[in-house]
Amino acid sequence: MMLVNPTLILPATQMILGATSQPQQLTQTFAYGLQAVYTGTTISGSIHLEASINHKEDTQGNVLFEGDWDTINGSQQNITGSGTGVWNVGSGAPGYPWVRVVYVDTGSSPDATLTVTGYIRGV
Secondary structure, eight states: OEEOOOEEEEEEEEGGGOEEOOOEEOTTEEEEEEEEEEESSOOOEEEEEEEESSOEEOTTOOEEEOOOOEEOTTOOEEEOSSEEEEEEEOSSOOSOSEEEEEEEESSOOTTOEEEEEEEEEEO
């Protein structure tokens, strides 16, 4: 069994700008978890997961084809203050090879920041 230590997939980012994490490859994965941490005086927006089946990167992580990204049903969380959000996907391999986190801002203050960490388990 392969265990991957927690990995920072979106370093601290100003929420007022909106944000999209780096895509995470899920090949040979049977479970993954993502945690978003958001802090600041005023936070207003939503965060969700997107999946892609046709995104392609080479072995060095260079994007060969951006692919099509679709929101994963039930993954959206509205954010109205500091806190955390977790997505836990387990019980069998996901049906998509790529996942990323997208935050859409609707009125956060400049001091609001978002950080996302991922943990992937595979074979």
